[in-house]
Amino acid sequence: MTERIRFLLNGRVRDVSDLAPTTTLLEYLRTVEHLTGSKEGCAEGDCGACTVVVGELREGRVRYRSANACILLLPMLDGLEVITVERLKTLAGGGPHPVQQAMVEHHASQCGFCTPGFVMSLFALYHEDERGNRHIGNGEPVGAAEIHDAIAGNLCRCTGYRPILAAARAIASQTRPALPDTSSALTLLQRDRELAYRVPSGAFFAPRSLAELSSRLAKYPDATLVAGATDVGLWVTKQQRSLPILVHAGRVDALRRIASDDAGLMIGAAATWSEARAALVALEPGLAELLSRFASMQIRNSATVGGNIANGSPIGDGMPPLIALGARLRLCSNQGERELALEDYYLDYGRQDRRPGEFVASIFVPRPAPSTVFRVWKLSKRFDQDISALCGAFALDIRAARSTPEGDQPAMVRAARIAFGGMAGIPRRASASEAALTGQPWTEASLEAAIAALDQDFTPIGDHRASAEYRRLAGGNLLRRLFVETTRPEVATGVYRHAG
Secondary structure, eight states: OOOOEEEEETTEEEEEOSSOTTOBHHHHHHHTSOOTTSOOSSSSSSSOTTEEEEEEEETTEEEEEEEEGGGOBGGGGTTOEEEOGGGHHHHTTTSOOHHHHHHHHTTOOSSOSSHHHHHHHHHHHHHOOTTSSOOOBTTBOOOHHHHHHHHTTOOOTTOOHHHHHHHHHHGGGSOOOOOOOOHHHHHHHOOSSOEEEEETTEEEEEOSSHHHHHHHHHHOTTSEEESSOTTHHHHHHTTOOOOOEEEEOTTOGGGSOEEEOSSEEEEETTOBHHHHHHHHHHHOGGGHHHHHSSSOHHHHHHOBHHHHHHHOOTTOSSHHHHHHTTOEEEEEETTEEEEEEHHHHEEETTEESOOTTOEEEEEEEEOOOTTEEEEEEEEOSSSSSOOOSEEEEEEEEEEOOEEETTEEEOOEEEEEEEEEESSSSSOEEOHHHHHHHTTSBSSHHHHHHHHHHHHHHOOOOOOSSOOHHHHHHHHHHHHHHHHHHHHOTTSOOOOOOOOO
């Protein structure tokens, strides 16, 4: 007999036992619950029309985050809370919620199709930010960048962004109605062992420990391992794949831990990019802009660091900077565990060094030396919500120029790690370019030698995002930008500022 999927929906417990494990939350909301405020625009997590807010009991309190209902698989909601746009009027005593009222007063809706998604993204910002530790509203300031990040994953085809931004700024001065305390109700829905949900069309297992996860994958080595479902969800909605057995890693607490010490940062593979962001930026501030352009808030709230790495896409944004920083993986299975350098995990397009029943358990990022210069740049056709044409990451240990009795000594490159995404079928280091720099003075001559060496490292791919020639030239120009920024800091190399 199958176990049942139990979660809170708009304050009430829902109990599901007869739907396919690949049923999406959006499909369930619209066809079973007839809650049609959440719209299907893209069915791939790009447009935000289906945005809902998901609450999770963490350390005794409920933490809220925006999410795309179109690619969330229903069994993933077991033990969680879902709030849809229909719930907002009851939270405000029967009238419009302050977010809704601000949207009305600022004429922030045109055709209205996208409006519920914008409302829910702003509702999530209004009640809790992505780190789960600060509220806005009640007169607290909210900056343009914060608003931009919150709604960058919501698209308006009527081009009505200006009044939406005005509404977002206005809500900071509104009185925030308190959310009902659902912690007790959620406590009753928590499990201390694996969820095993089985129906004729398939099975979904959500282990609670590393041992349970290892055991499941040993029994079903061909199962689809899912964490945030930001890729697997598209296999369902776009490719109509049959996924008979799903194993969910997102409920294993040991895989969600983040710990920092003098040696570096350990990130559990099931930690989301939103959860890991603050620790990554604290370790290396140069990651800040890339992480703000890493998909949308909704995707970052669901996508996991380990999932991005394990998927191995050649244009995934997470791998180049982590490779450049010297990250290492810990892989586990019923047979034990092993470590390897992140760059060694990728063998060929679509092939990773992962054995049957094995899974990525954690990522360790060593703390950069004080003399390390780090930069990472993403090139894409749009600033927000776009896949990289090229992502280049650079970590150079540079000894500063100095004066000695023998004369002035130029800055020297003591070590170099350079990694690119989008240049090949896998994210990869530029070993020839690194060798051209290591032990050399940091001068235009060594820079040009390193740029020329990129032709030994890569035969760039060409596709609809960028031609091979563009990638070849852009890769060299990113190295040149690094040189300019480190030798001529007075020269502006391009600064993006959010609109006010």
